[in-house]
Amino acid sequence: MKRLDFLMLEEQDTVPFNRMPITGYEEEQLIYALNLLKSPHSKEHLNRCQEWFEKELGCVRALLTPSCTHSLEMAALLLDIQEGDEVIMPSYTFVSTANAFVMRGARITFVDIRPDTMNIDETKIEAAINERTRAIVVMHYAGVACDMDAIMELAGKHKLIVIEDAAQSVMASWHGRPLGTIGAVGAISFHETKNLSSGGEGGLTIVNNPALIERAEIICEKGTNRKSFLNGEVDKYSWVDLGSSYLMNEISAAFLWAQITARDQIYASRMAIHDTYSKELRDLCTDGRIEVQSFPPGTSHNAHMFYIKLRDMSERNAMMRWLNSRGIKAPFHYHPLHSSQAGRKFGRFNGVDRYTTTESERLLRLPLFYKMNSNQVERVITAVKEFLL
Ligand SMILES: *Cc1c(COP(=O)(O)O)cnc(C)c1O
Numbered sequence: 001m002k003r004l005d006f007l008m009l010e011e012q013d014t015v016p017f018n019r020m021p022i023t024g025y026e027e028e029q030l031i032y033a034l035n036l037l038k039s040p041h042s043k044e045h046l047n048r049c050q051e052w053f054e055k056e057l058g059c060v061r062a063l064l065t066p067s068c069t070h071s072l073e074m075a076a077l078l079l080d081i082q083e084g085d086e087v088i089m090p091s092y093t094f095v096s097t098a099n100a101f102v103m104r105g106a107r108i109t110f111v112d113i114r115p116d117t118m119n120i121d122e123t124k125i126e127a128a129i130n131e132r133t134r135a136i137v138v139m140h141y142a143g144v145a146c147d148m149d150a151i152m153e154l155a156g157k158h159k160l161i162v163i164e165d166a167a168q169s170v171m172a173s174w175h176g177r178p179l180g181t182i183g184a185v186g187a188i189s190f191h192e193t194k195n196l197s198s199g200g201e202g203g204l205t206i207v208n209n210p211a212l213i214e215r216a217e218i219i220c221e222k223g224t225n226r227k228s229f230l231n232g233e234v235d236k237y238s239w240v241d242l243g244s245s246y247l248m249n250e251i252s253a254a255f256l257w258a259q260i261t262a263r264d265q266i267y268a269s270r271m272a273i274h275d276t277y278s279k280e281l282r283d284l285c286t287d288g289r290i291e292v293q294s295f296p297p298g299t300s301h302n303a304h305m306f307y308i309k310l311r312d313m314s315e316r317n318a319m320m321r322w323l324n325s326r327g328i329k330a331p332f333h334y335h336p337l338h339s340s341q342a343g344r345k346f347g348r349f350n351g352v353d354r355y356t357t358t359e360s361e362r363l364l365r366l367p368l369f370y371k372m373n374s375n376q377v378e379r380v381i382t383a384v385k386e387f388l389l
Contacts, residue, residue: 013327014328014329015327015328015367015372015376015379016329016367016369017329017330017331018193018367018368018369019369019370019371019372020197020199020200021195021196021197021262021266021369021370021371022370023261023262023266023370024262025259025261025262026199026255026258026259028258029045029254029255029261030251030254030255033045033250033251033253033254034251036250043250044250045250045257046247046248046250046253049064049256049260050064052260053204053206056178057178057180057181058178058181059178059180059206059207059208060209060210061206061207061212061216062204062205062206063204063205063207063220064198064202064203064204064247064248064252064253064256065202065204065205065220065246065247066201066202066245066248066249066252067189067191067203068096068187068191068203068204069203070244070246071187071203071204072096072097072101072163072165072187073244074185074187074205074216074219074220074246075163075184075185075187075205076100076101076103076104076106077104077219077242077243077244078207078212078215078216078219079135079161079184079185081101081106081135082106083104083106084105084132085101085104085105085106085107085132086107086109086130086132086133086134087101087107087108087133087135087136087137088133088135088136088160088350089136089139090110090113090119090120090139091110091111091336091337091338091339091343091349091356092113092141092334092336092337092356092360093139093165093334094139094165094167094334097137097139097337098337098342098346098347101135101137106134107132107346107347107348108337108343108346108347109128109133109347109350110336110337110347110348110349110350110356111124111125111128111349111350112124112349112351112352112353112355113355113356113359115355115359116293116294116296117142117144117293117294117296117299118141118293118359118360118363119138119139119140119144119145119146119147120138120139120146120151121355122146122147122150122154124350126158127351128350129158129160133158133160134160134161135160135162136151136154136155136161136162137165138151138163138164138183139164140164140165140168140172142301142305142307143168143169143171143172143179143195143302143303143305144172144293144296144299144301145172145173145174145298145300146174147296147298148182148183149298152182152183155183161183162183162184163183163184163185163186163187164182164183164186164187164206165186165187166186166187166188167187167191167194167203168189168194168302168304168305169302169304170188170190170194170196170302171196171267172300172304173299174298174300175298180204180206181206181208183208184212185205185206185207185208185209185212186205186208187203187204188206189202190204190256190259191203194304195266195302195303195304196256196259196260196263197255197256197259198248198252198253198255199252199256200252201252203248205220205246218240218241218243219241219246220243220244220245221243221247222239222243222244222245223239223240223241223242223243224237224238224239224243225237225240266370267302267303269370269371269372270302270304270368271303273303273306273372273377274303274368276374276377276381277292277306277366277377277380278292278306280381281308281381281385284384289388290309290310290388291309291362292306292307292309293306293307306365306366306368307333307363307364307366308364308384309359309362309363309364312361313362315362316332316361316362316363318387319364319384319387320332322386322387323380323383326383327379328367328379328380329367330365330366330367330380331364331365332360332364332365333360333365334360335360336353336357336360366380366384367380
């Protein structure tokens with residue numbers, strides 16, 4: 001473990017916003033993976049991780065990918081999103097949520113969010129549906145679930161596909177169901193900024209419909225039936241469909257396996273920091289000085305993020321500068337996609353932007369990462385209070 005210690009070194013004076021989780025189990029797994037790679041075609045870690053997720057999530061197939069962005073692209077291919085289709089999603093999300101579908105020729109219909117969770121407002125979706133609508137893409141912000149009951153019911157009524165961008169939501173759930181397993185396909189991220197990491201970049205495609213398994217395997221094997229060949233079902237493999245290289249490498253999978261092993265300690269550490277923020281900032285909420293995220297009934301979050309909302313953009317920016325002057329890195333988050341250059345080109349906002357823009361302008365994320373120490377948490381809390389008192 002000694003050789004990884006330099007990664008833990010913290011500059012004394014700054015509190016970073018994020019740190020990739022390093023648990024101490026990674027080195028052993030990486031050395032083991034290196035040895036395995038001496039034998040050709042080893043997929044031991046990949047298979048181990050995929051089987052673990054299939055069991056843990058209770059999904060029909062879990063396929064590790066190079067990133068959540070790739071998983072969303074896979075979903076768009078797998079569900080045959082094409083030119084002329086419209087896809088409904090919130091504007092308050094990451095670019096990949098939209099790009100994956102725009103790349104297949106779809107147009108995006110953005111709808112407003114709910115201010116309490118920053119998630120798509122399920123009551124605004126129906127008005128955005130027309131005869132070209134094919135899919136609803138939800139994004140569970142901060143690992144807090146969208147109202148999946150309302151959304152699945154609406155999708156059923158209008159025969160629409162539901163895709164879950166569960167990038168931030170590993171180990172979070174909706175009425176006990178893991179996020180990413182409720183729609184047809186879900187996508188999770190193991191980017192270094194997420195709760196579990198595969199060493200920098202990585203993702204998971206969650207397939208929930210058994211009818212999609214075979215094609216999902218073909219798409220991530222470059223459009224070939226190589227998987228059937230490796231299973232001995234066909235005697236040679238060939239090009240059968242669209243596809244790309246959507247496979248995670250063994251080194252990343254080994255890193256991820258170490259994190260899976262240490263998931264409880266990562267989760268506990270993040271939860272404790274989240275709880276401390278909630279407790280220590282409660283009075284500021286009661287006094288109406290700030291707002292914090294809320295957790296509607298049925299949601300069980302994963303302490304992915306702790307954000308506060310200030311009065312408006314100018315107060316938010318002043319807080320950000322104040323924290324920065326005290327060595328604390330606290331960033332805002334998404335610029336609404338519908339206002340961006342590409343968003344205007346490839347999509348439109350349906351209905352009134354009542355909350356998307358104004359709420360995103362008020363939001364500030366506080367540092368929260370595995371092994372953030374109590375001094376650092378205290379420093380953030382003190383600085384936030386000093387600014388507001
Ligand atoms: C992080 C993130 C992504 C992208 O994940 P990558 O693994 O970096 O491609 C997509 N959507 C949301 C909501 C995210 O937070």
